[in-house]
Amino acid sequence: MKKKLRSGYTTGACAAAGVKAALLCEAGESWQIVELIALDGTPLTIPVKDVRQTREGWQAEVVKCSGDDPDITDGVSVFTRVRHISCRPPEIHFRAGEGIGTVTKPGLSVPVGEPSINPGPRQLIRRVVADVLGTDQVPLEVTIAIPAGKELARHTLNPVLGVEGGLSVIGTTGVLRPMSEEGFRNSLVPQIDVARAAGFQDLIFVPGKIGERIALSWGLPQQAIIQTSNFIGFMLEAAAERHIRRVMLFGHIGKLSKVAAGVFYTHNRIADGRLETMAAYAAAAGLDQQGVQAVLSSNTTEDALSVLTAAGLRDTVCRVLAERAGIRSERYLFGKMTVGAVMVTLTGDLLGLDEKAKAIGEEFSWNLPQ
Template sequence: MTDDRPELREPDLPRTAKSRPNALRTGWTTGACAAAAAKAAATALVTDKPQTSVEIALPSGRRVGFDVHRCDVVSGQRAEAVVVKDAGDDPDVTHGAHLTAQVGWRAAAGLELRGGPGVGTVTKPGLGLTVGEAAINDTPRRMIGYSVAEVLDVSQRGVTVVISVPDGEKMARKTTNARLGILGGISILGTTGVVRPFSTASWRASVVQAVAVMAAQGESVAVLCTGGRSEHGARALLPELPEVCFVEVGDFTGAAITEAVERGLTSLVFVGMAGKLAKLAAGVLMTHYTRSRVDTDLLARISESAGLPAAVVDEVSGANSARHAYEIWQREGVLAAAGADLCARVADVLRRFSGEALAVDVAMVDFAGSELVASSGRWAA
């Protein structure tokens, strides 16, 4: 595990409304809060002393501090800590959630991670998690592992970490978890550890501003990415472009394109993953998960065009998510062909939305943002 550990850098304070008066305040993901609680509990277990604060490393290597709301040690065998989630200025249903970690010794070496009350259980495929396990995504799992490893060597003495969220099942009713097959609570999420307010009007304004700045510097190509991982993939595809050309648009693709046309840009590259591309291909340019859903009938038509048999096309039609369809394509050996079709459809939608004013290329990257899966034709996967 230590070989995969993020590079640690000097502490860097998070951006806040206080440090940037006109900026929205960022917050912390459930994954970051769970990792902080796990480290606090592990530290209390090792030292036999309750902790009031803790510092962890985010996936970027940036180190951040958290206040510990509560920390208890039970008989030297088990410790529990609570970190309260601050979602910043994002309208997040888990804002104020008490991310709770219980850490106890176990006979075997290694770290065993489990979900407790308030953390959902995966019941359907397509989420990148094994059916039956706790809905704790890959990056939070690694963050929890890194954070505990900063306190003790789990190769020598094992621990069990149980993450729970009081009232998590109630919070989950305000999400799409049940439709996705995550039952009994919330998901522990986050790819960066930081919550940025993607869903607000101010974030839309920041996207428009980023395109305007790009145009003001004489650039003609806008590279739109849905987030940090897709931007990583985009930079690998277009290393010759300056940083200003890359814009994390979140859910505001339409606003970015409108601004690009008004500013006289001539080319657009969109780089994303299967979920956002599936929504864009259906003509939905506001892709926030609470406002739109994936059109699996469209994905089924793409599957049929890729030559898949009727039974598999029906399976895609009933897919739990775009990722589930992606995994079926991958299993059937048609991922490149189906992905290229999907990218071409997105390119057509974006080109028409721009009034044919922009030359458009679209690329799909994998869910880590590290590999090109398919494109509308510019790149060979």
């Protein structure tokens, strides 16, 4: 029998539970276990580790539980401090405490200068305030802190998105579904919004850090570089929906050879026809049967390149693969956007590119290796 994975709750739900616990404790009511309704209607029961009164207000501590989701904030403490203030109109003001980032670039769901507390958590917090006090139109300051957040943020996209100083308080509903592929891929999309808000209509898509490192070494702008992970097709569609003009796919032959074959979700457990694709195009370029077998028997695409190099076909095959990656991408989008491709080795050697990628690179004044 397949094991049912446990759901957890988001940092936003932790903060909301902390707010409710603090207000309950202030009112002399029980606060140790907090019940709230997530934004999708799911009931949540969240234990509260501590509530205490400080000089700055009532502070609660909730320990994040991610269930069976491999979330980097699992087990960290989320502190929420509630303080009554005087303001007109009466409303809730959100503040970033230790380990919570501040938005510094436009294009995100929170304006520049605001603490990176997303709309979902803000709405959830307003709900729990109304639940305890009868209305959310109250002069209240809510400060959220995750002391471990500054270090943990280094392992997220926050530095790329322009969220400085720590983590974002996130969560669309408050419920953390285990192994949420949808949540992960959706977290990549704001990179496009930030780049677009910065004025970029041409973007460079890189599947991982290898492509990013090499693209930067060629002089391509950091703000235009978008991490796609394995979700190349999904990210292409997101760019087309936002009316991006052109995209340059920039990456290792192992990823882009899959795109050349029409594969747009490139995880190796889903599609791993890299060597077969290289062998097919090498055969079409004239590689003999023995050479084709050698390509198919290679351990990696880099090994297969040595076979193509020995046969004098490396540049020809890789150029065609790059061209096909661009063509298949445009076909995938039904011609809604121009897509070019640049294919490189692990060490940054140029293997192949098409004219569309070259045109984008020249507009960026890149330093194309000779």
